Amino acid sequence: MNIQFNDYVKQKITIEFVKGHPFTLKDGYFNQEHNEICGDMIILNNDYDKMGIITLTGEEIIPCEYEKLSIYNDDLFIAGKNDKGPLGIINHNNKVVIPFVYDDLNICKNNQIKAKKEGLFGVIDKQNRTVIPFEYETLDIFEDNLFIVSKKEGLFGIINDKNEIIIPFEYQSLEECNNGLIAAKKDGLWGFINKKNKSVIPFNYKDKETFNFQEGLVALQNIYNLWGFIDANNNNTVIPFVYVNTDGFHEGLAYVCNAENKKYGAVDKNNNIIIPFEYDTMYSSPIPGLISVSKDNLYWEINHNNEIVIPKSTDSMYISRELISVCNEDKLWGIYDSKGNLKLPFNYEDIHPISCNENLFIIVNKDYQKGIIRICGSEIIPITPCKYNDFYTFASNFNSDHHFFVVSENGEYTIIDENGRDVLTYKDVYCSDIIIEKEVVTTIEADSKEELEKRKNEVLSLISQYNSIEDKKQAIKKLALKR
Numbered sequence: 001m002n003i004q005f006n007d008y009v010k011q012k013i014t015i016e017f018v019k020g021h022p023f024t025l026k027d028g029y030f031n032q033e034h035n036e037i038c039g040d041m042i043i044l045n046n047d048y049d050k051m052g053i054i055t056l057t058g059e060e061i062i063p064c065e066y067e068k069l070s071i072y073n074d075d076l077f078i079a080g081k082n083d084k085g086p087l088g089i090i091n092h093n094n095k096v097v098i099p100f101v102y103d104d105l106n107i108c109k110n111n112q113i114k115a116k117k118e119g120l121f122g123v124i125d126k127q128n129r130t131v132i133p134f135e136y137e138t139l140d141i142f143e144d145n146l147f148i149v150s151k152k153e154g155l156f157g158i159i160n161d162k163n164e165i166i167i168p169f170e171y172q173s174l175e176e177c178n179n180g181l182i183a184a185k186k187d188g189l190w191g192f193i194n195k196k197n198k199s200v201i202p203f204n205y206k207d208k209e210t211f212n213f214q215e216g217l218v219a220l221q222n223i224y225n226l227w228g229f230i231d232a233n234n235n236n237t238v239i240p241f242v243y244v245n246t247d248g249f250h251e252g253l254a255y256v257c258n259a260e261n262k263k264y265g266a267v268d269k270n271n272n273i274i275i276p277f278e279y280d281t282m283y284s285s286p287i288p289g290l291i292s293v294s295k296d297n298l299y300w301e302i303n304h305n306n307e308i309v310i311p312k313s314t315d316s317m318y319i320s321r322e323l324i325s326v327c328n329e330d331k332l333w334g335i336y337d338s339k340g341n342l343k344l345p346f347n348y349e350d351i352h353p354i355s356c357n358e359n360l361f362i363i364v365n366k367d368y369q370k371g372i373i374r375i376c377g378s379e380i381i382p383i384t385p386c387k388y389n390d391f392y393t394f395a396s397n398f399n400s401d402h403h404f405f406v407v408s409e410n411g412e413y414t415i416i417d418e419n420g421r422d423v424l425t426y427k428d429v430y431c432s433d434i435i436i437e438k439e440v441v442t443t444i445e446a447d448s449k450e451e452l453e454k455r456k457n458e459v460l461s462l463i464s465q466y467n468s469i470e471d472k473k474q475a476i477k478k479l480a481l482k483r
Helices: 449-463 469-482
Strands: 012-018 036-038 041-046 051-055 060-066 068-071 076-080 087-091 096-102 104-107 113-117 120-124 130-136 138-141 146-150 156-160 165-171 173-176 182-186 189-193 199-205 207-209 217-221 227-231 236-250 253-258 264-267 273-279 281-284 291-295 298-302 308-313 315-318 323-327 333-337 342-348 350-353 361-366 369-374 379-381 390-396 403-409 412-417 422-426 431-437 440-445
Touching: 041 068, 051 068, 060 068, 060 076, 076 096, 087 104, 096 104, 096 113, 113 130, 120 138, 130 138, 130 146, 146 173, 156 173, 165 173, 165 182, 182 199, 199 217, 217 236, 236 264, 236 281, 253 273, 253 281, 264 281, 273 281, 273 291, 308 315, 308 323, 333 350, 342 350, 342 361, 449 469
Parallel strands: none
Antiparallel strands: 012 431, 036 041, 041 051, 051 060, 068 076, 076 087, 087 096, 104 113, 113 120, 120 130, 138 146, 146 156, 156 165, 173 182, 182 189, 189 199, 207 217, 217 227, 227 236, 236 253, 253 264, 264 273, 281 291, 291 298, 298 308, 315 323, 323 333, 333 342, 350 361, 361 369, 369 379, 390 403, 403 412, 412 422, 431 440
16 A cells, blocks of 8 residues: 655654564554555555554554445544445544434535435434435535435426425436536436526537536537537537537537548637547547547547647556556557657556656566666666565655665565665564654564563654764664664
8 A cells, every 4th residue: 555644744654564464554454455545544454354444653543343434524434334234424432423324425515414214315414413304316416505306206406405496396317517507408308507497508409518618618419419519608509510429628629520431530619620530539638738549449649730749559548647658569568758758668568657746656567577667767676687576565755755665575575765775674573563764764573562662662762862864773773782
């Protein structure tokens, strides 16, 4: 698990290792691949796949006794004691705040809770008082204490948090849009209304695309199965209904599929062809200014002048808004930046980013051997030959340059830093503690947890007396010699 340790932890990590489970944060907690971090809390699974919550420093908040557990806020947690059983809400003292009687619980605005009981939805408050009665087939949060709901008759309307009807129950479907309008379906056709139930775009369309209203445009499909774009401000047709498909309007261009050759291209607001109709697919790239296109099972990125920025590949994966990894025809991966500069050559069977800051680390496979390298290509763990059986991200503080990795070799584990230096080698022990403070790493072993805690406090006290890393290391060595 890759843990982002916040500033208040002060770059100090205390990890307890238990025999047989070297990556355990606390005795009984592991299975870290499925853990969830929220602020300074971690939801963990134990050996019996039960869930609990601890802090980043290992303090237990909620014991591992729940099948379902999610963080509601800093003090409350939605919990379920068995997989298909009812849900309730507990506090950080593991006391029941909302009884375990609900089929579903979700956070609403203003500390209200969307709840489902006996197959119907309603809303309750944190005192378990009913705000909206349990009488709706569906209930979705809209905005400003408004809810899109449907009744058993299958018709949709909008109510407020006093259960007063704002939009009458006369629609087959209602969906919130990102420009304040509401997509509504009536008599089998779509249109758009406002919050006062006034028609803004008439009910003349078979389908709609509502995920973007960029520059006030919305894509609609008419009764002849053709797509065009309407200006939502005045209901005027901007791009005519002549296209068989669309991926919406992005950065001044509509990505549309031509009816003649069934290929994608891009047009502007005046329906001028900006990018010719020659691509099998065309969709918005996460990288601003670029468009993702494909043809003949190859993928690449172009700019608005139809110039290739990221070369053709058999597959691609966005790492960030500045980096994209691509797979060439030889099934090897490399990385380009947003300007099309090759940052990492095509030498790798696979690439996985660890973090996306300026010191990007990448776990790679080359000739089926693993290693860790920087984006610039310098190796942290040499790829060939790689002496380790496996390795994991141990800890990363995204607010600093300190990263640690755990590697294994024939049953022996080593912690290395971001420069590939061994900072600690250990074997499974009955009871031990690892203390990392900046670049100072030491291990303590003891026969009991009480003795372990005593020795740990002694080391922490000793470290705090010195400023330089070298002085801290020398002090720890002297302490070890005394023992």
